[in-house]
Amino acid sequence: MKKLFLFTLLVIVSACGVAWAQDSPEYTLPDRPDENYEAPLYPTTGVRFVVCSPLERRLPSPLYALYKDKYMPIYISSRGPSERVLPGSDGHIRLYEEDPGDAKEPKPFLDIALPQEASKGRVVCLVVLGTEKTKPQYFYIRESEMPVGGFYVLNFSPVPIEIISITKPGKYPDKGERISPFKRTDNNCISPSNSNVWAFTKKDNPDVKTLEYLLRVPSESENGTPMPLRGSKFAMSKGSAYVTIVIKNPANAQLFRLISFSYSGEADKRNEDNAAKAAKAPRGGQRSSTPR
Helix, strand or coil: CHHHHHHHHHHHHHHHCCCCCCCCCCCCCCCCCCCCCCCCCCCCCEEEEEEECCCCCCCCCCEEEEECCEEEEECCCCCCCCCCECCCCCCEEEEECCCCCCCCCCCCCEEEECCHHHCCCEEEEEEECCCCCCCCEEEEEECCCCCCCEEEEEECCCCCEEEEEECCCCCCCCCCEEECCCCCCCCCEECCCCCCEEEEECCCCCCCCEEEEEEEECCCCCCCCCEEEEEEEEECCCCEEEEEEEEECCCCCCCEEEEEEEEECHHHHHHHHHHHHHHCCCCCCCCCCCCC
8 A cells, every 4th residue: 555655646746747957058159161160169177057046046147257268158057057167276266247358357246266176177066046135155066976877866955855766667665765954064065975965876776777766855743744846757877967956945934946957978078079179270379367
């Protein structure tokens, strides 16, 4: 009877669940047959950003970041990761609301001081936007720790979350796994070893092609009814990482918001190809990338 109830609940929540967010369209220019056309060139390491906002706030789009000799447009949304940005020599990333051009001391719209752990390699930065009167908060996913081929749940809420995962059709577990309430780390870096993170990877589960899951808030009483948040089936992929963030709605203590996005290495490969093409062509002088 318990397994029948769980199966019914999964079906109901799956039918009403929120669809996975797809990668946001990355910055591209129209194809041009002109042989002098240069594809936009972005770094293949560094930080890319995703907005995480319980109030559905947004950042201006695009923002601009200095890379080599140009200020490049950076498109940041909740749908998927932006283009990458390299930190300056002081460990800061500065994003501008308009292209500063040749301004000597441009004023950044965002000035982000990266922790040392997030200043090298490939990193996803979660930009948590609160109210208009509060400053953004930044949390960092090191892609080497949460690589592609994984399914990750981050509990940013103040209450525990439970996930029931089904890796074989028809085999329902008697109980789920607890994902602890959010607890801030000193460096704001997110790791699968954190108690508020749940991870399921293709590497550790090579035979699992489809992961069926139910996210819910456990009942506060022994005989109470849990609150379902999302139930769905997910096709495991070697080439992408999928992340779901559970966050409390500050406007209503009884409501939760789930933000989902994915990331892969396709954009990095494309930029590597663009860089190889650009290296064959002579380039002019470069603008200093030292932060001002």
